[in-house]
Amino acid sequence: MHSLSLKIIFKSIKICHCFILIFFFVFMFSSYILIAQKNKSVLQTVPIWKRIDLELKSSKVYNNEFLDVAVDATFIHESGLRIDIPGFWNGDNIWVVRFSPNKMGKWTYKISSNDETNSGLMKSGELLAVANEGSTELDRRGFIRISDNLRMFTYNDGHPFFWLGDTHWQAPDFERIEECNFPSCNGQCGNSQFKHLVNNRISKGFNVYQMYPDAAESDGGGNLRRYNWWDNRQKLLDTPDSIRINPVAFRKNFDIMMEYLANHGLTIALGLGVHQSTANAMDERSLMHWARYLVARYAAFPIVWITAQEVNASPKIEPYEKWKKVANLIDELDGFNRPLSMHTDRDYPGKHPSFLEIKDLRWHKFWAMQGGHLKDNSAENQGQEYYMKYWNAKPRKPYIETEANYEQLYWPHPISADKVRETAWRAIQSGSYGYTYGASGIWAMNWEANDGRGWENWSKLSWYEALDLPGSFQMKHLKDFYLSLDFHQLIPRFNDSAYGRDIDYNKHFLSSYDNKLYIIYSVKGEPLTGYLKNLRAYSRYTAQWYNPRTGSYHKAAKTLIYPDSQGLHSLPTKPDSNDWVYVLKFNEKLF
Template sequence: MSLRRRRLVIPAAITLLALLAAGPNAQASGADSVHSAGQGPTLHAQTWRAVEFTLHSTVDYADPYRDVDLVATFTGPNGQRLTMPGFWDGGTTWRVRFAAPTPGRWQYTTSSTDAANTGLNGHHGTILAARYTGNLAIYRHGFLKTSANNRYFTYADGTPFFWLGDNQQSNLTGQTRLYESNDPRFPSMFKGIVDTRVKQGFNVIWNETFANNGGNANEGGPDWIGGTFHTLNPEFWDNIDERIGYIAGKGVVDAIAMGVGSSLTDASKDLLPEYQRLARYMVARYAAYPMVWLTAQEFDAPGNCAQCWEQVAQVFADTDPYRQPTTLHNYPIYAGGGVQPRDESWYGLVALQEGHNRVDGVSDYWLKQYQQTPVRPVVEAEANYEGIDVFWDNHAIVQTWQTRESAWKARVGGVAGNDYGAAGVWWACYTPDDPDWNCQNFGSTPWNEGLFLPGAAQMGYLKAFFTALPWSRLAPAPTAIAWAATAPTDTQLAFASATPDRSHTVVYYPHRLDGGAPYRGSLTGLPRGHYVMKWFNPRSGQYTSAGSFTVTTAHGSAQLPPELTAADDWTLLVTRH
């Protein structure tokens, strides 16, 4: 396969963004031209939007991916400095991508590990960044970071970010078609999935390159030529560029992993330098987009080299000049996982996995995670993918109520975000007869049916409910309610989350698995004031009045109404006016 090839779509899109920001007098030659002199063109961009420039190596390396490294140092207003690695993109072509975090003049200088390579060393240029003028929140407010109290995520300017993710683990691979579809509603399978999830309210997508465990390909060809970690194929990555560029163009954050943790085991830890190099390459290509570095899924499964994966994650964290959150996805705690390097400065969040066909209680699962120290934001990243066949558990099919209940329990238990997964979409299945192993074993739901399972809309209802509140001030409140003896004490115990001043209290009532009587209990520790109660139906997104009451003494109490139907889950919102 030739490594000298045509330029794919995403760099053209980046160039177009730069030209649009520049205005009607911009010159098209500015954003993707090769200059033999050290002085490059002046590029125009908007803050937080990716722009790139191209260099051509004057040395023909036998293995450019490994033989030389390139970096560009950007100096902005007030002396702000960011260092971004460059990446080899086939032949003699190298590229650097950058997103200006502040408006103004940014100047860059390039250098490489080969001092004699005048094509890569000593190039200078200017980026004039105007403030972003669009309506996408991730660019109006900037890339993600953890909050000051390490409980949730914010944009760069401190605005709280409500994480609602969708797991689409195969959507950077050929399993999810980029240029074709078998559904007339969507010319592109990939774009149809992304567009639908955006309409449903999702703002994070979990995907994986699977470029670390062999046998993977997309429309650009295989990830490696001659075997895993042999010869990198830039066309594979160009195809991923187009996909990640599309996700970023929708204002969605990309939570990206290399692949499965079992690809780096205790027996193969001598490959660690290859994984670290690949992490650096991924940062070079994608750090100028809104990202979370998920690194690997189930990194701490028995037999995996968990400490190796921690070193790979540190490369993501240390190389990304924007310091976007970095983590590792846990193997289920009940199955022997749950390693959390909370003491490490690079560890930005807990990417938890409850598992599938699971019914857990708040206080013994999510609340325990919330209470651990050092404090880190917790994301319930994999819980009860809706509609999948749990083939290892007597072929149980995950029910919608399980998916919905895990999300709500996690939220009132203090998580900073949760990810949804649906049969036929978490791993894309083109048809009911798709021969892919995951499709054959986890159920035969095709992607265009799984995309509209009811749980997706219900995740949107959850997001709408919380974002209408001062949700970032809510915290688990295990002592806010005194329950009657008839209330469940197991996984179905109702639980509350409240603001410190008790101006807002959220009570989630799981449905009664035992068929017992409705919940009975009292809110306690209430300040004086008048309170209004509303039922929220998490299945339909509708509110119903639940009455009101007045507290006239300090640390007062009030009787809670029983849920409307014991066979369903309900959410009670209590606000002080």
């Protein structure tokens, strides 16, 4: 009996131990799950190619928040990739580090300042970059970069990017985000002139918004400022050690524009000011503080840097030297390594600094070139020799025609859509894998015509009168044409005797992809004559005409072409005296 009782007791103890062990393991497992969930919730997520603002609250008060303290951050991806970027003062006692991951996975970061006693400006943590579910090409393919062959731009995934830009100089100063005076505006723009402009340009295929803020508030053609960048711009030149930025102008204006552009798939070609107008009105130290602030605030966006408009416009060297130092600083501070250039003035004999002096700058990665407008050497700057100089230059760099013949610009007579269209086609057929368009009333903002504001000597239309000029539609035809033909395979042939004979190459602009695809743009009023060469003898090619004014294809008199034994093809007569594009395709699948 006693033995039986002991057995029962021992059995009960074993059962109790089992329950205790089970409870212990359940408790430990539950605790692990809770801790894991807690850690997971702490790890902040951000979609790749989107922006995240890491906010810091200063534990100290400074006399001048803009100058007295500098915040810097380091982000390291799990692969080892490192991105360094400065932070910026955002008003009151708030600083921000703005980051955009370019790789999925875990990022660790560390933020510090040059004031080691300010614990509020120190922060470390982790971010998890996740898939981007946005619908734009920038969301799906990533921000643009320079192609591996150094000839053009591609998205980050390597897919070719056809640059179609629109000019909005000083948009952050004068384009209005809270009112719209378009006569028949239906409210779809949210009563925002800026959004009305952007939406119109997107509908026409534009994917680059080319702009700069008027840094010194010294330009603008008499336009009324919406915000001031500085609390006192008079200090910019004489007392640069006491200048102070106005963060409200950025939060309520510039940031809103940048977000809208980025979220709608546009790349921003961003300058920091304009030629000597900015450089002469700012001490070099003021300009460098401005550059650091804009890099900190906007490098995380889909941008390419153009430094400033017409950095070498002045006959004096000092403004250019200032802008060169600004570009050096951009290169030093921008850990994302966005493409960097300088928008240049027309390049002509005697120009200083010239093409030869700029091409070897270490940080200069592409040419934001200017062919000019009607007079002032523009004819020479839009001919084949001009572009050939850039194509053959070493080191090799992409070049984009970023300012030439704005539509309805009075220079001294209004520039027609015919001239605008011709300029764009000439540039692209000459190796500029993209183009920036400009329209009177928009490149220099005119709220209303004849109101005495907005550079009306040259830009006489209101923005809404300029919104749908013929050239803006024809830019879409141009882009659609090249995208349909794998434009990135085309090579400008200039005066290459291997591909053409007896062709006036400054009136008829030839490009080709080997001997499989030939494109020739023939200007208005000039008969097309000569021969295409290096075609496949006796092979079958298909010939068509493309109308660059309407975006439509037309049958050639002979639609099937069989080159002779020497691979020659005599160019046909154009349908009429207008400009036309002749397209000759090898009849098998091209690629």
